[in-house]
Amino acid sequence: MSLRGRFILSHILPVLLIMPLLGVVLIYLLETQVLLQSLSNNLTQQAVIIGALTNGRPDIWSNDEEASAFLTQLRNQVQSDVVLLAPSGDELAASQDGPDEANATPDIQSLTNGRRQVVITYQLDEQSATIFLPVIDVNNQLVGIVQVSDELQSVANSFSPLARFVLLVMGTGLLLSVLIGLLLAVRLEKPIDAVATAVSDIANGRRISAIPETGSRETKEMAHSVNVLAARLQELEDTRQRLLANMVHELARPLGALKAAVNVLREGASDDPALRAELLEGMDNTISHMEPLLEDLARLHGQILGNLTFNLQEIPLGEWLPPLLLPWRAAAQEKGVIWHSDLPASLPAVCLDPDRMAQAVGNLVSNAIKYTAVGGSVTVLAGESANEVWIEVADTGPGIDQDEQERIFEPFYRSNRQRRFPQGLGLGLTIAKEIVVGHNGRLSLDSTPGRGSTFTIYLPK
Ligand code: ADP
Numbered sequence: 001m002s003l004r005g006r007f008i009l010s011h012i013l014p015v016l017l018i019m020p021l022l023g024v025v026l027i028y029l030l031e032t033q034v035l036l037q038s039l040s041n042n043l044t045q046q047a048v049i050i051g052a053l054t055n056g057r058p059d060i061w062s063n064d065e066e067a068s069a070f071l072t073q074l075r076n077q078v079q080s081d082v083v084l085l086a087p088s089g090d091e092l093a094a095s096q097d098g099p100d101e102a103n104a105t106p107d108i109q110s111l112t113n114g115r116r117q118v119v120i121t122y123q124l125d126e127q128s129a130t131i132f133l134p135v136i137d138v139n140n141q142l143v144g145i146v147q148v149s150d151e152l153q154s155v156a157n158s159f160s161p162l163a164r165f166v167l168l169v170m171g172t173g174l175l176l177s178v179l180i181g182l183l184l185a186v187r188l189e190k191p192i193d194a195v196a197t198a199v200s201d202i203a204n205g206r207r208i209s210a211i212p213e214t215g216s217r218e219t220k221e222m223a224h225s226v227n228v229l230a231a232r233l234q235e236l237e238d239t240r241q242r243l244l245a246n247m248v249h250e251l252a253r254p255l256g257a258l259k260a261a262v263n264v265l266r267e268g269a270s271d272d273p274a275l276r277a278e279l280l281e282g283m284d285n286t287i288s289h290m291e292p293l294l295e296d297l298a299r300l301h302g303q304i305l306g307n308l309t310f311n312l313q314e315i316p317l318g319e320w321l322p323p324l325l326l327p328w329r330a331a332a333q334e335k336g337v338i339w340h341s342d343l344p345a346s347l348p349a350v351c352l353d354p355d356r357m358a359q360a361v362g363n364l365v366s367n368a369i370k371y372t373a374v375g376g377s378v379t380v381l382a383g384e385s386a387n388e389v390w391i392e393v394a395d396t397g398p399g400i401d402q403d404e405q406e407r408i409f410e411p412f413y414r415s416n417r418q419r420r421f422p423q424g425l426g427l428g429l430t431i432a433k434e435i436v437v438g439h440n441g442r443l444s445l446d447s448t449p450g451r452g453s454t455f456t457i458y459l460p461k
Helices: 002-053 064-074 108-112 158-204 215-266 275-304 317-335 354-370 429-436
Strands: 080-083 091-094 117-122 127-136 142-151 311-318 339-343 349-352 377-384 389-394 444-449 451-461
Touching: 002 064, 002 117, 002 127, 002 142, 002 158, 064 091, 064 339, 108 127, 108 142, 127 158, 158 215, 215 275, 275 429, 311 317, 311 354, 317 354, 317 377, 317 389, 349 354, 354 377, 354 389, 354 429, 354 451, 429 444, 429 451
Parallel strands: 339 377
Antiparallel strands: 080 091, 080 142, 117 127, 127 142, 311 349, 377 389, 389 451, 444 451
16 A cells, blocks of 8 residues: 555544444433433323323223223323233233333332332343333322333434434544545655655666755655755765766876877887987876876875874974975976965974875965966965964966865866866865864965965964
8 A cells, every 4th residue: 555545544544433433422322311311201201191090090900991991092192102000010901912022020019119110221222111100099009000111213213314414524524534634645745755756766876856855854854864865975976977087087198198109119219219218208207197196096095995194293384384395486486487485484383294284285386386377476375373373375377266166175176267277186175175174274265266366274273
């Protein structure tokens, strides 16, 4: 059975079970407490009237025929079964032939004492009331007994308009509860259905759009979790695809160059020692350009596996930074990029892993030089505030678009705008950020497209 069907059933089942039970109980109470009671009151009144009519007619109680004649006179006025009994309890006359349906026997003892007797029989198929009324003469003697009995008409008969009304109310209630059940079931089922579809789409590798986070707290949480899960998976998938694309791109270029060099060598260039040396030199250069790519990958692999451990030391920044930047200064000058730096010797000592932090600073400076055109400038500054030290790397390169400023820190993300520069795998900033954050610091970016970019490392003192 579908989820919706189950929901509906669970909503109407209680009504289906309770309503008939309630009906039976109501009918029982109505019959025993109200109807039978009023029937017996009615019968008692009849018996009292009949008893009064026999007053002054002792012949009725001594003569069967007189008794029968008396009942025949009554027949038109009284609908109930009337039996006249002698003081001994023997039947003198009955208004109806056949056995006494009520099956009640008089208690002569109490009747002799002048007490009337009410017998109520309640069986599933038949409910009846019988009244025994003693007739007492002036001498206080029991002269006869008037027995009046009648069956209770079934409630359905005597109360048919009421019964119809009750049925109508019950039917309407049932219909309403089915409708409400349906509504609730649909509302309950909808988010679950959406989540099930989304999860199955994810399982089948399809891209899903965020499911609406509405409804009860639980369904909201469920939808939210699925959305987060889908976003994470999508992110991983995007990262994987970017990695593959970048790898193919980065490996294809040097491999193409190597292949071409090998072909030239094969076709006889090895006979020319000068050309051969030049080609081998080129191949060597190409191979050494590929090495940083592999290093980046290996590092990222290590970080993803979570073993980014730091070998923390007290490092006086004022002494540590200048020699670290010397090779970068040479690289900038070699490219034709103007280099500025201002690194106060008074900078405090900070607890850090010198190798890792050198890598983070190096990635920023290397990017600044890489993305700055000849004639531009790169500036490295450092300083301290109340509880932080900062190292700033600024360039006059192309800058980074606002919408890319977050994304460039994602693994393998490379901007589309910087295509004219030889980009790397897109891991440099990811690694730099991981290292800085690992030192409880932060890496901020301030960039105006067309003007340049400023990356700043903040480290707690
Ligand atoms: P890559 O190895 O491609 O340089 P990074 O993670 O270091 O990877 O940088 C990601 C992207 O951010 C680069 O592809 C480039 O588009 C952009 N970027 C990084 N640094 C700069 C910068 N100083 N100026 C302009 N764009 C930059």
